[in-house]
Amino acid sequence: MDFILDKGSCRMGQKGCCKRQNNKLNTYDWLCDVPDAENATDFVEVQFKNTRKGYFENRDKLPLEKGDIVAVEAVPGHDIGTVSLTGKLVLLQMRKSNYRYEGLEPRKIYRKAKPLDLDKYEVAKAKEEDTMIRSRQIAADLGLNMKIGDVEYQGDGNKAIFYYIADERVDFRQLIRVLAETFNVRIEMKQIGARQEAGRIGGIGPCGRELCCSGWMNNFVSVATGAARYQDISMSPQKLAGQCAKLKCCLNFEVNAYMEAQKNLPSREIVLETRDSTYYHFKTDVFKREITYSTGKSFAANLVIIPADRAFEIINMNKNGTKPAALEADTKPQPPKRDALDILGQDSLTRFDAARKKKKKRPAPPTANIVATDNTAPRPLPAPRNGNRDSNGYNSGDSSPRPPCPIRPPRHTPQRPARPNDSASPNDPK
Numbered sequence: 001m002d003f004i005l006d007k008g009s010c011r012m013g014q015k016g017c018c019k020r021q022n023n024k025l026n027t028y029d030w031l032c033d034v035p036d037a038e039n040a041t042d043f044v045e046v047q048f049k050n051t052r053k054g055y056f057e058n059r060d061k062l063p064l065e066k067g068d069i070v071a072v073e074a075v076p077g078h079d080i081g082t083v084s085l086t087g088k089l090v091l092l093q094m095r096k097s098n099y100r101y102e103g104l105e106p107r108k109i110y111r112k113a114k115p116l117d118l119d120k121y122e123v124a125k126a127k128e129e130d131t132m133i134r135s136r137q138i139a140a141d142l143g144l145n146m147k148i149g150d151v152e153y154q155g156d157g158n159k160a161i162f163y164y165i166a167d168e169r170v171d172f173r174q175l176i177r178v179l180a181e182t183f184n185v186r187i188e189m190k191q192i193g194a195r196q197e198a199g200r201i202g203g204i205g206p207c208g209r210e211l212c213c214s215g216w217m218n219n220f221v222s223v224a225t226g227a228a229r230y231q232d233i234s235m236s237p238q239k240l241a242g243q244c245a246k247l248k249c250c251l252n253f254e255v256n257a258y259m260e261a262q263k264n265l266p267s268r269e270i271v272l273e274t275r276d277s278t279y280y281h282f283k284t285d286v287f288k289r290e291i292t293y294s295t296g297k298s299f300a301a302n303l304v305i306i307p308a309d310r311a312f313e314i315i316n317m318n319k320n321g322t323k324p325a326a327l328e329a330d331t332k333p334q335p336p337k338r339d340a341l342d343i344l345g346q347d348s349l350t351r352f353d354a355a356r357k358k359k360k361k362r363p364a365p366p367t368a369n370i371v372a373t374d375n376t377a378p379r380p381l382p383a384p385r386n387g388n389r390d391s392n393g394y395n396s397g398d399s400s401p402r403p404p405c406p407i408r409p410p411r412h413t414p415q416r417p418a419r420p421n422d423s424a425s426p427n428d429p430k
Contacts, residue, residue, distance in 0.1 A: 029066065031089045040088035044109060046072055046081035049152045050200045051218065054081070055090065055099050057106045064109070071117050071155065073107040076186070080113055080121045080155030097218070117155065124157035131183060135162060138178055146170045149197045159186040165197055195220045198244035205242065212249055223247035227255040230262065232283050261286045266311045273318050275325050279304065293327060304328065 027045070042058045056072045058064060068083045085093060132151040139146055146166040153160050160183060164170075176187045192200075199213035213220070228240055228251055242248040265284060272279040272293060279293035282300060291311050295302040304327045306314075314324055 027085050027089065027093060029085060029087065029089055031087055032066075034088070041091050043090045043094065043106070044070075044083055045085035045090050045093060046070060046109075047084040048079065048081045050150070051196075051214075052152070053084070053097075055094055055106070056109045059108045062109065062112065064112075069113040069118070071110045071113050073110065074154055074156075074159070077154060077156040077158045078110055078117075080117055120157060121155045124153035124155070127157075128153055131160065134182065135179060138182070139164075139172075139175055142175055142178070144170055144172060144175060146172070149192065150200055153185075157185070159188060161188045161190055163190050163192050163197075163200070165192060165194065193220065194244040194246050195249065198242070203243050207250075211243065213244075217249065220249065221252060223249060223251050227251040230255055230258045232285075258286055265289065265308050266291065266315060270315060272311065272314050272327065273323050274314075274327060275323050277302075279327060 026047075042061075043055050044058050044064055045053060046056055047053050054072070062070075064070065064083050064086060066083055066086060070081060070083060071078045072081055073079075128151045131153075132148060135148050135151065139148060145168065146164045148162055148164045150163045151160055152163070160179075162179070164172075172189055176189065179187045195213050198211060199217070202214040203211050205211050209215075223246070225235070225240075225247070228235060228247075231251070231254065233240070233251075240247055240251070262284075265286070266281075268281045268284070270281070277295050279295060280297045282292040282294040282303060284291050289308045290305050291308060292303055292305050294300050294304075306327050306329075310327070310329055314327065317324060
């Protein structure tokens with residue numbers, strides 16, 4: 001059974017207290033350690049296949065813990081589910097899900113599931129895949145514009161719930177009759193949206209985590225494109241759409257914080273006037289409190305980034321009939337523009353190269369023993385190729401003065417100091 005919790009791995013060292021979440025839409029029981037919270041109510045939260053949950057009364061005071069498989073009351077017969085929450089926190093969850101039973105007797109828990117109950121459920125569960133495929137074919141033959149996404153059999157196999165998706169109202173009365181005759185069970189049709197279907201299937205979002213609709217969300221609020229505009233997110237449909245082909249639910253998570261921060265910034269509809277041109281709002285950086293203005297109303301042209309305080313200053317000047325020379329303040333230089341996509345230098349090809357150390361220049365050789373020569377003297381002209389040359393390589397018939405040859409200084413050979421035994425004869429006695 002895919003929805004059964006592992007009771008052995010769910011114990012936290014105390015009986016009846018389990019905080020581990022190892023099931024879809026499982027509630028974190030932060031009151032399980034409180035002594036009085038465990039017996040605060042007789043209601044128990046029971047979870048069935050995928051995301052379906054129900055609240056049942058434990059009239060017989062059965063010792064139930066989180067993860068126990070129980071047989072509960074159903075119409076008709078009984079159903080098999082897993083206890084997902086007990087104690088005082090169940091009342092808060094009932095209030096959150098608007099569960100009401102006024103005027104009706106709440107359904108009760110019969111018993112803990114016996115091996116015979118589990119065998120019936122396994123037989124019924126094995127028929128869900130084939131039933132879904134055959135029901136899709138029957139709906140297509142009847143010409144119904146709908147998609148049957150999942151089929152769930154009741155624990156005793158007497159009832160089947162068909163979950164379908166449709167963009168418009170569908171008359172499925174004929175479909176119910178055909179399905180009842182084909183599968184010999186009681187039929188119940190439940191329409192779900194694209195977000196509910198994605199939550200039942202599950203998956204990984206672009207953030208790298210489990211989908212919110214399959215992890216913890218059970219109430220889906222409509223998402224508008226205005227939430228993306230307030231947060232200055234790209235309006236590309238590929239980036240805004242989730243796996244359900246609808247706008248991502250996470251767009252609503254931070255939109256209230258952005259709307260609150262926008263109250264301390266100039267309105268987007270206000271136009272700034274200068275002596276040279278008119279500037280229109282282009283985008284706003286809420287975190288840095290910087291606003292980008294453009295000379296084009298519907299396109300980016302001559303973009304200028306100014307702080308919010310400077311924008312308020314220019315707005316007050318325009319109200320008084322004064323126009324500044326430029327948007328930038330004269331005392332504060334314009335910060336250098338940086339590409340938002342390359343803040344970390346990820347586009348640089350040499351970002352992983354190690355910094356090269358500058359090589360130290362070798363010192364020049366000492367010039368103590370070099371004799372300066374007269375470089376100002378004119379050099380002799382080259383002798384003809386076939387002339388008579390002397391031993392020094394000069395033409396014997398050339399009468400031009402020859403440059404003096406550099407005289408090398410005599411080599412100085414250090415002498416070893418005389419020792420007392422040097423003057424003694426080898427025959428002298430020691």
